Amino acid sequence: MKGHRQRLLLLMSALALATASCGHREEAAAEREPTIVKARVETVAMTPVEEVYEAVGTVRSRTTSILSAKIMGHVLAVLVREGDRVRPGQVLVQIDDREVQAQLRKAEAGWREAESAREEIERAIRAAESAREAARAHADLAAATFRRYEALFARHSVSAQEFDEARTRYQAAAAEAERAEEVLRSLRAKREQVLAKIEQARADLEAAHVALGHTRVTAPIAGLVTAKSVEVGMLVTPGMPLFTIEDETRYRLEVSVPESQIAAVRPGDSVLVEIDASRSAPLLGRVAEVVPAADPMSRSYMVKIDLPAEKATALRSGLYGKARFRIGQRRALTIPQTAVLNRGQLTSVYVVEDSGLARLRLITLGKSYGDRVEVLSGLTEGERIVAENPQVVREGNRVHP
Numbered sequence: 001m002k003g004h005r006q007r008l009l010l011l012m013s014a015l016a017l018a019t020a021s022c023g024h025r026e027e028a029a030a031e032r033e034p035t036i037v038k039a040r041v042e043t044v045a046m047t048p049v050e051e052v053y054e055a056v057g058t059v060r061s062r063t064t065s066i067l068s069a070k071i072m073g074h075v076l077a078v079l080v081r082e083g084d085r086v087r088p089g090q091v092l093v094q095i096d097d098r099e100v101q102a103q104l105r106k107a108e109a110g111w112r113e114a115e116s117a118r119e120e121i122e123r124a125i126r127a128a129e130s131a132r133e134a135a136r137a138h139a140d141l142a143a144a145t146f147r148r149y150e151a152l153f154a155r156h157s158v159s160a161q162e163f164d165e166a167r168t169r170y171q172a173a174a175a176e177a178e179r180a181e182e183v184l185r186s187l188r189a190k191r192e193q194v195l196a197k198i199e200q201a202r203a204d205l206e207a208a209h210v211a212l213g214h215t216r217v218t219a220p221i222a223g224l225v226t227a228k229s230v231e232v233g234m235l236v237t238p239g240m241p242l243f244t245i246e247d248e249t250r251y252r253l254e255v256s257v258p259e260s261q262i263a264a265v266r267p268g269d270s271v272l273v274e275i276d277a278s279r280s281a282p283l284l285g286r287v288a289e290v291v292p293a294a295d296p297m298s299r300s301y302m303v304k305i306d307l308p309a310e311k312a313t314a315l316r317s318g319l320y321g322k323a324r325f326r327i328g329q330r331r332a333l334t335i336p337q338t339a340v341l342n343r344g345q346l347t348s349v350y351v352v353e354d355s356g357l358a359r360l361r362l363i364t365l366g367k368s369y370g371d372r373v374e375v376l377s378g379l380t381e382g383e384r385i386v387a388e389n390p391q392v393v394r395e396g397n398r399v400h401p
Contacts, residue, residue: 041386042385048330053324057303066244079092081228091216121191149167150163275320291303335385336388340390349386
């Protein structure tokens with residue numbers, strides 16, 4: 001009886017063990033069954049991409065005017081400050097003009113004196129011309145009289161005394177006519193000297209007017225005052241900078257391009273430009289100028305890129321910008337930006353195996369090309385990856401496109 005009970009207990013234990021073992025196998029099988037997720041899958045392939053060189057530079061106004069003093073004097077008034085907008089011809093600085101006014105009055109007096117001398121010499125010339133005509137007439141009469149007396153003297157009709165008197169009168173009249181001609185030539189020469197003095201007086205007068213104009217510094221262009229280095233009471237000297245004015249309607253980006261890349265840059269080329277401070281979409285610029293001489297220190301060339309005029313309100317000189325030059329085309333392994341997972345310093349994608357299971361793989365990325373990015377390592381052509389929403393996928397999930 002006792003042995004029967006032992007056998008019964010052993011049988012019940014075996015059944016319990018078998019039942020437990022079966023349950024574990026079913027749970028393990030359930031755990032091994034992968035979760036199915038739906039996601040867009042893309043086959044990795046080589047695609048043509050634009051080879052781009054990125055250069056950095058600074059935004060400048062296309063037209064910048066640095067105003068400097070042209071005469072020496074103390075500043076009486078400064079009428080604008082940094083940030084003010086000015087129009088052409090607007091007075092910006094008034095310099096003491098008392099000394100220039102005195103020079104102007106002196107020049108005017110010199111011009112009036114020269115004009116008076118010209119009028120006087122003209123009257124003298126007219127009088128001398130009348131005297132010359134009278135002397136010529138008298139000489140002609142004396143010559144005719146002398147010829148008659150000469151004929152009469154040959155016939156012994158007049159005495160030697162009378163003939164000598166006629167000859168003397170003729171010689172005196174001829175000498176007087178010559179003297180009148182010489183006086184006229186002298187007066188005409190003096191007139192040339194007076195005319196030269198008048199020209200000099202006019203030049204002095206014009207110079208005085210110009211100097212007077214220099215006492216009022218005016219804006220040459222419409223624009224924005226970006227720098228001011230003058231204050232009331234300062235003594236300014238010729239060449240001393242006072243203001244910087246920029247045309248705020250037209251800007252350009254000036255970048256340095258190394259000599260190894262400059263052959264691909266041509267005036268007229270379209271260039272994508274990014275201005276970090278504007279926080280706007282990239283601008284489409286145009287290469288306006290390639291400075292032909294390279295910087296001997298950096299071995300780079302200055303390239304000037306005109307920026308769209310309609311974006312000028314968001315631009316200012318000195319802003320940092322980047323320009324992307326197209327320098328060719330090549331084939332590269334690219335994937336969608338939406339396929340990339342960034343976790344800290346690690347970059348990865350989910351690779352879909354032939355069995356449909358997703359496997360996380362670390363990759364190394366290169367340059368971005370719009371909505372795609374180059375893969376430098378970690379993937380090979382022909383592999384399949386999860387192209388969108390990789391955040392919903394887990395390691396070992398079965399991916400259904």
